[in-house]
Amino acid sequence: MSLNNEPKYIQVKExxxxxxxxxxxxxxxxxxxxHELANRFQISRHTVRKAIGELxxxxxxxxxxxxxxxxxxxxxxxxxxSKLIGVITTYLKDYIFPDIIYGIDEILSKxxxxxxxxxxxxxxxxxxxxxxxMLNNNLDxxxxxxxxxxxxxxxxxxxxxxxxxxxPIVFIHAYYxxxxxxxxxxxxxxxGYMATKHLIEQGHQQIAGIFKSDDMQGLARFxxxxxxxxxxxxxxxxxxxxxFSSQDFDRLLLDDTYIQRFIHKLxxxxxxxxxxxxIAINMxxxxxxxxxxxxxxxxxxxxxNSELAQQGEIKLTTVAHPKEKLGRKAATSxxxxxxxxxxxxxxxxxPELIMRDSTQNDN
Amino acid sequence: MSLNNEPKYIQVKExxxxxxxxxxxxxxxxxxxxHELANRFQISRHTVRKAIGELxxxxxxxxxxxxxxxxxxxxxxxxxxSKLIGVITTYLKDYIFPDIIYGIDEILSKxxxxxxxxxxxxxxxxxxxxxxxMLNNNLDxxxxxxxxxxxxxxxxxxxxxxxxxxxPIVFIHAYYxxxxxxxxxxxxxxxGYMATKHLIEQGHQQIAGIFKSDDMQGLARFxxxxxxxxxxxxxxxxxxxxxFSSQDFDRLLLDDTYIQRFIHKLxxxxxxxxxxxxIAINMxxxxxxxxxxxxxxxxxxxxxNSELAQQGEIKLTTVAHPKEKLGRKAATSxxxxxxxxxxxxxxxxxPELIMRDSTQNDN
DNA sequence: ATAAATTTGTGCGTATGTATC
DNA sequence: GGATACATACGCACAAATTTA
Numbered sequence: 001m002s003l004n005n006e007p008k009y010i011q012v013k014e015x016x017x018x019x020x021x022x023x024x025x026x027x028x029x030x031x032x033x034x035h036e037l038a039n040r041f042q043i044s045r046h047t048v049r050k051a052i053g054e055l056x057x058x059x060x061x062x063x064x065x066x067x068x069x070x071x072x073x074x075x076x077x078x079x080x081x082s083k084l085i086g087v088i089t090t091y092l093k094d095y096i097f098p099d100i101i102y103g104i105d106e107i108l109s110k111x112x113x114x115x116x117x118x119x120x121x122x123x124x125x126x127x128x129x130x131x132x133x134m135l136n137n138n139l140d141x142x143x144x145x146x147x148x149x150x151x152x153x154x155x156x157x158x159x160x161x162x163x164x165x166x167x168p169i170v171f172i173h174a175y176y177x178x179x180x181x182x183x184x185x186x187x188x189x190x191x192g193y194m195a196t197k198h199l200i201e202q203g204h205q206q207i208a209g210i211f212k213s214d215d216m217q218g219l220a221r222f223x224x225x226x227x228x229x230x231x232x233x234x235x236x237x238x239x240x241x242x243x244f245s246s247q248d249f250d251r252l253l254l255d256d257t258y259i260q261r262f263i264h265k266l267x268x269x270x271x272x273x274x275x276x277x278x279i280a281i282n283m284x285x286x287x288x289x290x291x292x293x294x295x296x297x298x299x300x301x302x303x304x305n306s307e308l309a310q311q312g313e314i315k316l317t318t319v320a321h322p323k324e325k326l327g328r329k330a331a332t333s334x335x336x337x338x339x340x341x342x343x344x345x346x347x348x349x350x351p352e353l354i355m356r357d358s359t360q361n362d363n
Numbered sequence: 364m365s366l367n368n369e370p371k372y373i374q375v376k377e378x379x380x381x382x383x384x385x386x387x388x389x390x391x392x393x394x395x396x397x398h399e400l401a402n403r404f405q406i407s408r409h410t411v412r413k414a415i416g417e418l419x420x421x422x423x424x425x426x427x428x429x430x431x432x433x434x435x436x437x438x439x440x441x442x443x444x445s446k447l448i449g450v451i452t453t454y455l456k457d458y459i460f461p462d463i464i465y466g467i468d469e470i471l472s473k474x475x476x477x478x479x480x481x482x483x484x485x486x487x488x489x490x491x492x493x494x495x496x497m498l499n500n501n502l503d504x505x506x507x508x509x510x511x512x513x514x515x516x517x518x519x520x521x522x523x524x525x526x527x528x529x530x531p532i533v534f535i536h537a538y539y540x541x542x543x544x545x546x547x548x549x550x551x552x553x554x555g556y557m558a559t560k561h562l563i564e565q566g567h568q569q570i571a572g573i574f575k576s577d578d579m580q581g582l583a584r585f586x587x588x589x590x591x592x593x594x595x596x597x598x599x600x601x602x603x604x605x606x607f608s609s610q611d612f613d614r615l616l617l618d619d620t621y622i623q624r625f626i627h628k629l630x631x632x633x634x635x636x637x638x639x640x641x642i643a644i645n646m647x648x649x650x651x652x653x654x655x656x657x658x659x660x661x662x663x664x665x666x667x668n669s670e671l672a673q674q675g676e677i678k679l680t681t682v683a684h685p686k687e688k689l690g691r692k693a694a695t696s697x698x699x700x701x702x703x704x705x706x707x708x709x710x711x712x713x714p715e716l717i718m719r720d721s722t723q724n725d726n
Numbered sequence: 727a728t729a730a731a732t733t734t735g736t737g738c739g740t741a742t743g744t745a746t747c
Numbered sequence: 748g749g750a751t752a753c754a755t756a757c758g759c760a761c762a763a764a765t766t767t768a
Contacts, residue, residue, distance in 0.1 A: 007736060033752055044738045049753090057420050065753045066745030084479075084500070092468060093461035093687075102456040105482065109489075114496045115480040116447075119468065133477050137447070311674035324456075370755060396733055407757045412734090428734045429764030 008043050012051035015041075017060060020071055027073040031061065034069070085113045085334065086134040086142040089172075090122040095278065095306050096323050100172070103327020104143060111335060113140070120147045122246045124154055131158040135165075141334045142169045148246060149174035149216040168337035170345070172330050174216035182337060182345040184330040188217045191319040191351035192224025195273050195301040198317070198353055200232050204271035204299060208240035210252075210262075210283070212275045218243075221303065225273060239265050244275075252279060259286045270298055271359075277302035277309045280316055284358070299359040315356035322349050371406050375414035378404075380423060383434055390436040394424065397432070448476045448697065449497040449505040452535075453485040458641065458669050459686050463535070466690020467506060474698060476503070483510045485609045487517055494521040498528075504697045505532045511609060512537035512579040531700035533708070535693050537579035545700060545708040547693040551580045554682040554714035555587025558636050558664040561680070561716055563595050567634035567662060571603035573615070573625075573646070575638045581606075584666065588636060602628050607638075615642060622649045633661055634722075640665035640672045643679055647721070662722040668715075678719035685712050 006014075019025055032040070037048040052069055055061045063069045085108055089097050097119075105115055116137060118130035127147045134142065135158065142162060147153070153176045160179075162169055171183040199207050209225055212218030222241075229236050242262050244252050251258055263286060266272070272287075274280035280302030284294055294300050294314055302309055305320035322329070326349060333345040369377075382388055395403070400411045415432055418424045426432045448471055452460050468478055479500060481493035490510045497505065498521065505525060510516070516539045523542075525532055534546040562570050572588055575581030585604075592599050605625050607615050614621055626649060629635070635650075637643035643665030647657055657663050657677055665672055668683035685692070689712060696708040 009736075035752075046739085047737060050736080053416075063753065064746085066747080066751080068746095068752060082500075083496070087480075093465040098456035098461040101480070105455060105480065109481070109492070112496070114493075114500065117450075117464070117468065117478040117480045118472070129472075133446070133475070137445075137477065307670065308674070311671070313676055372755075398733080409758080410756060413755080426734065427764080429732080429766080431733060431765090 008041065009047050009051040009054070012037065012041060012043070012048060013055055016051065016055060020060060025071045027071050029071050030067075031069040031071065081140055082138040083113050084116050084137055084139050085331075086116045086118065086130075086137075086139045086144070088118040088120060088127070088130050088134070088142070088144040090120050090145050090147060092117075092119045095276075095308075096304050096321050099323035100327040100330075103324035103329075104331045105327075106324070107328050107331035107335070120145075122147050124148070128155045128158065131155055131162075135161060139167050141167060141338050143172060143330050143334055144169065145172050146174045146176055146216070148214045149176060150214055150219060152178065168334060170330050170334045170337065172326060180344075182333060184326060184333055184345070184347045184349070185217075186322055186326065186351050187348040188220030188351075189224040189227065190348075191303065192221035192273070193228045194224070194351060194353045195221075195303070195319050196225045196228035197231070198355070198359065199271040199273070199299055199301065200228060200234065202271075202299065202359060205234060206237065206240065206269045207234075207271040207273060208242075208266050208269045209273045210242045210244065210275050210279055212245065213243040214245045218275055221273075221275065240269055253282050256286070256289075259283070260290065263287060263290050263292070266298075272298055272300045274300065274302050277304045277306045277316055277318055280318070280358070281308050281312060284312065284314055284316075294358050295360055301359060305354055309354075309356070314358050317356045317359040318354055320352040320354050322351075325349070371404070372410050372414040372417075375400065375404060375406070375411060376418055379414065379418060383423060388434045390434050392434050393430075394432040394434065444503055445501045446476050447479050447500055447502050448694075449479045449481065449493075449500070449502045449507070451481040451483060451490070451493050451497070451505070451507040453483050453508050453510060455480075455482045458639075458671075459667055459684050462686035463690040463693075466687035466692075467694045468690075469687070470691050470694035470698070483508075485510050487511070491518045491521065494518060494525075498524060502530050504530060504701050506535060506693050506697055507532065508535050509537045509539055509579070511577045512539060513577055513582060515541065531697060533693050533697045533700065535689060543707075545696060547689060547696055547708070547710045547712070548580075549685055549689065549714050550711040551583030551714075552587040552590065553711075554666065555584035555636070556591045557587070557714060557716045558584075558666070558682050559588045559591035560594070561718070561722065562634040562636070562662055562664065563591060563597065565634075565662065565722060568597060569600065569603065569632045570597075570634040570636060571605075571629050571632045572636045573605045573607065573638055573642055575608065576606040577608045581638055584636075584638065603632055616645050619649070619652075622646070623653065626650065626653050626655070629661075635661055635663045637663065637665050640667045640669045640679055640681055643681070643721070644671050644675055647675065647677055647679075657721050658723055664722060668717055672717075672719070677721050680719045680722040681717055683715040683717050685714075688712070 025031065034045050034048045038045045052061060056063065059072055061069055062072050087101060087104055091097055108115060116134060120127040120130060124147055156179050169181050171181055173185050175181060175183040196207060211222045226236060272283060274283055280300050283300060287294055287298060292298050302316045302318040305318045309316035309318045329347065329349065336342040336345065397408050397411045401408045415424060419426065422435055424432055425435050450464060450467055454460055471478060479497060483490040483493060487510055519542050532544050534544055536548050538544060538546040559570060572585065574585045589599065635646060637646055643663050646663060650657055650661055655661050665679045665681040668681045672679035672681045692712065699705045699708065
């Protein structure tokens with residue numbers, strides 16, 4: 001070492017850094033005293049202080065007067081908590097999302113976390129932007145609603161980067177089949193089953209359905225729909241099922257002739273199950289326009305128990321979305337992942353059928 | 364200075380920092396040499412080096428061997444853009460807030476910014492928590508809806524810290540009288556005026572009102588209410604005015620007898636102006652329970668044009684809140700402040716009266 | 727172009743003060 | 748109180764980079 005060209009204090013720095021890196025000293029262990037180092041290297045105490053001083057600035061050591069010099073806790077540096085949680089939903093203002101976000105915030109803000117908000121408009125491109133944005137912000141965790149959850153997701157690479165960085169993710173509403181992760185969602189199969197069973201038990205034999213084709217929830221609700229039919233040995237008429245995708249959604253709500261064509265096919269139906277309340281409410285009007293009165297001529301069930309369900313003239317029977325409760329559950333789950341209490345949480349919440357005017361037959 | 368208890372090197376540090384802060388030296392200007400400082404303070408060069416060494420670590424100075432000591436260019440450090448914008452509202456899920464947040468996000472996400480979300484529940488304590496949280500996150504800007512805007516705000520100290528750090532703030536809906544800042548809000552005086560004028564022109568002479576007492580909007584809407592009365596030489600009967608504060612809000616919506624007592628006072632009234640749609644909708648039911656039919660016996664006007672206004676059986680005449688538009692305006696204003704295009708933006712947006720069933724007399 | 731002067735960088739020795747055990 | 752360890756401070760010497768005469 002004496003032949004080294006580097007300044008002595010640099011050599012001492014390297015020695016101490018190596019000593020710590022090799023694990024010979026752990027965080028908060030006491031280092032040799034300044035005197036001891038001076039003797040060992042046959043240098044002045046001043047030079048030792050110079051070396052230690054720089055290591056303190058670089059975060060390797062800390063000193064306490066009268067006690068000694070100690071190894072700093074580097075974990076605190078690298079794993080520094082940002083107290084930021086990313087929350088990405090498909091939409092922001094419509095419907096159930098404000099409630100979900102409120103539920104999430106309720107739990108997180110109590111623990112001192114702040115929400116970083118993003119939304120994808122159910123588009124992969126926007127999802128990618130959101131994810132990349134959040135990746136730069138040193139999140140402690142992420143709660144995200146998948147975009148078009150049944151399609152293969154082109155942003156899995158970014159999800160992997162979150163995983164590699166040890167940032168826990170909780171999916172809500174659905175998950176991607178090609179990415180194993182925690183999720184909190186309502187049990188949509190059970191929901192579809194409960195809605196259908198309710199109609200069947202009210203005596204309906206021919207039941208139509210409108211389902212979304214490009215997210216997990218749509219498929220699951222249909223699956224429950226099928227399950228209930230099987231249980232009661234009823235057949236499903238394919239003509240009575242209307243599938244739509246995210247892009248078709250506007251047409252479904254706005255294009256009257258499109259909907260009327262579908263209604264014309266439903267001559268023998270006395271029940272209709274709609275993917276969500278928004279569509280159900282829309283169908284109430286569309287059916288009335290054809291002289292079909294709800295619930296007299298046709299019973300209608302929606303999903304989500306949104307505000308819409310309770311505000312029209314005909315209150316809507318609906319499978320209640322847990323909304324705030326789901327938000328709270330997702331948030332508490334994420335906190336458990338962050339704190340290391342649990343490794344992976346996959347939870348399905350039981351839906352609740354709320355019966356109102358649109359399926360009451362007693363008038 | 365020699366009588367000072369602080370170590371000499373600390374005193375030298377303070378001297379140099381002040382010298383720079385006062386603008387006597389600009390970035391890359393040469394500082395006194397170590398010898399010169401030692402002579403000036405009658406201390407050893409070693410002590411001067413200690414002071415300078417720490418200032419180098421703190422980012423104030425840099426040294427070049429053989430040349431001298433120079434003032435560092437701090438701008439690169441402090442003005443680093445985080446691309447984070449704080450958004451704090453009173454409430455999250457109810458009513459108009461999802462739309463406002465959506466409008467804000469629409470503009471900001473386009474520019475690559477991400478929203479940090481918080482809400483205050485209209486409580487000072489929660490507002491303080493939110494603000495402190497965000498202060499730690501190196502925001503580029505803040506959009507905030509004041510909490511109980513007419514009361515003296517105990518968190519002004521934190522707002523000042525934002526100002527000192529050069530983080531621009533845009534208030535929405537209201538502002539604090541003791542803190543000068545940019546704001547974007549609807550013109551509530553004009554809104555109150557328009558609502559009242561509408562009723563007066565429909566022939567109503569005795570008009571009741573329900574107003575919120577602890578936010579700027581409530582006072583402003585009442586002010587417009589007064590202004591319209593003056594213009595038409597009508598007197599206001601104090602018995603017909605019901606004031607409520609944030610704490611009373613639940614009672615106003617849930618305590619039937621409380622509302623009924625107020626309604627009993629309104630024998631001669633044929634018009635009612637409500638602080639917002641939520642209250643207006645509630646009053647529709649309360650009036651009906653007393654056999655007073657809207658609009659036949661009493662015309663009702665709300666504020667905000669929320670979803671509630673359009674969904675009941677009796678569609679509500681209401682002064683439209685710009686919602687998304689206000690969000691977008693607040694966001695673009697904040698961007699202008701961040702980019703330095705403008706210094707201060709104080710904008711009032713014109714409200715729009717939307718006439719519906721609750722004030723139509725033609726049936 | 728070179729030498730001298732200036733300025734920072736490294737290093738040693740010493741002394742005294744202050745906190746901890 | 749005494750021993751130990753860090754904190755502040757002075758003075759000196761020489762090396763290396765830069766500027767200036």
